[in-house]
Amino acid sequence: MKKPFPLEVNGARGEAELWVGDVPLVVAASMAGLAAVSTRLECKSFQELFVRLSDVEVAATFAAIELLTVRGDKLAAIKALKLKDLAACKASFLTVLGHHFDGDEGNEEAVDEAAK
Numbered sequence: 001m002k003k004p005f006p007l008e009v010n011g012a013r014g015e016a017e018l019w020v021g022d023v024p025l026v027v028a029a030s031m032a033g034l035a036a037v038s039t040r041l042e043c044k045s046f047q048e049l050f051v052r053l054s055d056v057e058v059a060a061t062f063a064a065i066e067l068l069t070v071r072g073d074k075l076a077a078i079k080a081l082k083l084k085d086l087a088a089c090k091a092s093f094l095t096v097l098g099h100h101f102d103g104d105e106g107n108e109e110a111v112d113e114a115a116k
Contacts, residue, residue: 007071014099015070018092021080025065025072029096036067053093056086064093 007017007024018025034049040063043049052060065077 011099014096016092016095018065018069018072018077019088020065020077020085021082023073023077023080025069025074025077027064027068027092027096028070029068029093029099033068037063040067050097053097054090056090056093061086061089064089068093068096 007026009015009017009026013028014030015026015028018027034046037043037053037060038046038049041049041052041060043052049060053064061081062078065074065081069077
């Protein structure tokens with residue numbers, strides 16, 4: 001499927017685009033968002049949360065779309081979600097999770113922007 005337009009994402013903030021069918025979203029794995037997903041899924045460790053998100057377990061995918069979306073119509077995305085969308089979900093989830101393992105280079109601008 002051809003995306004109708006590119007999404008604006010702030011990679012320094014750990015954002016990633018996610019298209020669920022025709023629904024564009026921007027997701028980010030903030031610590032609060034990850035805690036909410038972990039609580040919803042009753043994960044006992046970050047490793048368990050990571051595995052459930054990276055394996056695009058259906059319940060984890062629904063929770064992540066709902067709780068990690070920072071821009072876009074997450075309810076429309078949840079309604080539109082199909083098995084064929086799971087690959088895009090996995091790629092986006094791994095991108096935002098990977099942000100927490102990267103160094104802090106480039107994050108100074110995001111911190112300054114958030115402080116405004």
